[in-house]
Amino acid sequence: xxxxxAIIQRIAVxxxxxxxxxxxxxxxxxxxxxxxxxxxxxxxxxxxxxxxxMGRAGGIFPMILGTFLVSGLSVLVxxxxxxxxxxxxxxxxxxxxxxxxxxxxxxxxxxxxxIIFGLFGFVFFAITLRMGLSxxxxxxxLALMVLPTIIxxxxxxxxxxxxxxxxxxxxxxxxxxxMVLYVVLRSAIPGISTGIVLSLGRxxxxxxxxxxxxxxxxxxxxxxxxxxxxxxxxxxxxSREGISMANAYATASVLIIAILALNLLAYWLMxxxxxxxxx
Numbered sequence: 107x108x109x110x111x112a113i114i115q116r117i118a119v120x121x122x123x124x125x126x127x128x129x130x131x132x133x134x135x136x137x138x139x140x141x142x143x144x145x146x147x148x149x150x151x152x153x154x155x156x157x158x159x160m161g162r163a164g165g166i167f168p169m170i171l172g173t174f175l176v177s178g179l180s181v182l183v184x185x186x187x188x189x190x191x192x193x194x195x196x197x198x199x200x201x202x203x204x205x206x207x208x209x210x211x212x213x214x215x216x217x218x219x220x221i222i223f224g225l226f227g228f229v230f231f232a233i234t235l236r237m238g239l240s241x242x243x244x245x246x247x248l249a250l251m252v253l254p255t256i257i258x259x260x261x262x263x264x265x266x267x268x269x270x271x272x273x274x275x276x277x278x279x280x281x282x283x284x285m286v287l288y289v290v291l292r293s294a295i296p297g298i299s300t301g302i303v304l305s306l307g308r309x310x311x312x313x314x315x316x317x318x319x320x321x322x323x324x325x326x327x328x329x330x331x332x333x334x335x336x337x338x339x340x341x342x343x344x345s346r347e348g349i350s351m352a353n354a355y356a357t358a359s360v361l362i363i364a365i366l367a368l369n370l371l372a373y374w375l376m377x378x379x380x381x382x383x384x385x
Contacts, residue, residue, distance in 0.1 A: 137362060144359030147352045153360070157324050161340065162350045166357055168326040172334030173364075175241050175327060176320055177309035180248035185302050187249075188256030192298075195257075196264045197286050209258075216254035223251045224318035232319055242330040244320025251315060252305035259304070263297025264290055296376045303372040307365050313338045337361045 155165030195205050227247030237243045267290050275285040291298075313336075321333030322343065335343075337357055344354035 140355060140358050140362060143352075144355035144357070147356035148359055152353075152356060156326065157340075160349055161324070161344050161353055166337065166340060166353075166360065168324060169335050169337045169340045169357070170360070172241065172320070172327055173310055173336040173338075175330075176244045176248065176316060176334065176336055177306055179241065179245035179330070180252065180309050181302060181306050183245065184249040184253045184256055184305065188253050188301075189260045189298060191257050192260035192264055193286060193291075195261055197282070197290065212254040212257045215250075216258070218251075219314075220251060220312055221314040221318075223247055224315035226250075227315060227319040237331065239319065239321030239323075239333045240331045241320055241327055241334050244316050244334070244336075245330075247315050247319045248309045248312060251312070252308055255305050255308070256301050259301025260294070260298045263294040263301070266297060267293045299372060299376050303369060306368065310336070310365060310368075311338050311361070312336075313342045317342075337364070 152165040153170070154167050156168055157166065158164035191208070195208060199205055224247065227243055227250070231237045231243040231246050232239055271289050271293060272285055275289045280288070316336050316339050320336065320339075322335045322339055323333035324335060325332075327334040338361060341354050341357040341361065344350055344357065
């Protein structure tokens with residue numbers, strides 16, 4: 107008996123919707139489980155105090171500050187380099203052996219486990235350059251880790267800009283740099299921003315590379331050369347060593363809310379920018 111193509115297509119659509127619903131349900135279950143166990147322990151004192159008794163008591167304020175320092179500095183270092191590399195690959199060079207080597211290297215780096223980046227950062231930044239376990243060592247290591255993501259997403263966003271935009275810009279007398287700055291980058295900002303936000307989220311949630319480079323000090327970092335513990339690493343240590351599961355769930359809840367708020371803010375800013383450019 108021959109089955110109609112329309113029926114096969116309908117079955118395939120239903121199957122894909124079912125898989126998407128299962129994935130979404132698993133995500134909601136994990137988030138709800140963590141938040142239900144963690145939010146009751148998230149108080150103002152928990153957010154503003156320093157940890158006490160190895161994390162069994164007190165709060166997570168040094169970890170919040172350390173997370174924003176390490177992650178923010180890493181993106182500040184990686185974003186200009188990554189976007190500039192993408193501009194060079196798409197606008198200032200022709201397809202050849204050099205561009206193939208750069209893309210191949212970026213793809214290879216994107217697949218390297220974070221623990222390898224952590225070992226490299228520990229040997230090169232912490233020991234060879236004598237930075238020690240510090241915010242600066244952790245930031246530079248994370249910058250290297252997210253650089254391939256920023257390069258590839260920025261390159262794809264720039265390539266998605268229609269060539270007619272470039273031709274019209276040249277026709278109006280623009281130089282190549284003016285065309286790139288005022289036409290291409292303005293049109294590619296949403297895609298570039300997506301890559302940067304994804305990279306920032308990965309930096310915030312990283313543990314292995316941070317543990318080997320930024321350290322795990324519980325005190326408040328006073329400079330870029332001080333050791334610091336991030337929220338993800340604090341959650342990992344509290345749960346792995348069984349120090350305080352209540353504080354571990356509370357830390358995880360703060361981490362989830364921070365990443366969610368970051369993505370929503372970035373999405374809102376991108377929509378505002380696209381609406382402004384479209385006028």
